[in-house]
Amino acid sequence: MIELNKVGRMYRQGNREVHALKDISLMIGKGEFLSIMGPSGSGKSTLLNLMGGLDQATAGEVFMDGRPLHAISDNELTLIRRRRIGYIFQFFNLLPLLTAEENVGLPLLLDGLPFSEVRPKAAALLRQVGLHDRSEHRPEQLSGGEMQRVAIARALITGPAVILADEPTGNLDSHTSEEIFLLLRSLNEEGQTIVMVTHDPKAAAYGTRIITLKDGTLAEDMVIGETAS
């Protein structure tokens, strides 16, 4: 599903080179729930952004569904990002003027589908994340955990090949965080492929596999659970 082949990401700062990632080779299969761990600055977000086509590798190859993200046009990349990948961010990134239902439907609306078609899909997903009675609320009328549920529903609406999450509970208390992890785990058990960055070993343990980065290299790769089929 996602394949990285000797991937590197170098930043140039003046005449200094910062190697955020070095020589990462990794295969992520369908149905995996991969947790990415490692200290601050070890390259976790950089790696996730490369997988999601939000950033370009400076060395090596990145394949998504067999398509070379390192060597396709911007238009093609935009479509893959919109249709094949669901993103969940630490700060939710919901649009403040839209209702929960409109936020969830946004990826399909941007893709040109009429609201009449999008609406029932958004409503079904809000039900799935336990927010069917919050569909008309705007983000400011929701709790942090509810906002992240809306963001998860939004990430799911295109039926993405993979969901990428960078510290999805970084702004939530421990109880609410646990609810979000349980939701992600149940989605994974239904077959959704997930890649999640986290600092927290307890959070990482919700995954089926944990990789650990150290100074931009892959230090550890451990399978801890069964891959959903």
Ligand SMILES: Nc1ncnc2c1ncn2[C@@H]1O[C@H](COP(=O)(O)OP(=O)(O)OP(=O)(O)O)[C@@H](O)[C@H]1O
């Ligand atoms: N735009 C940039 N320009 C220069 N260096 C960068 C840039 N973005 C990231 N880096 C460097 O790349 C390295 C990896 O950064 P990254 O954000 O991937 O770390 P991280 O593991 O996600 O850390 P954190 O846990 O703090 O979020 C860091 O040393 C960082 O300073």
Ligand SMILES: [Mg+2]
């Ligand atoms: Mg980060």
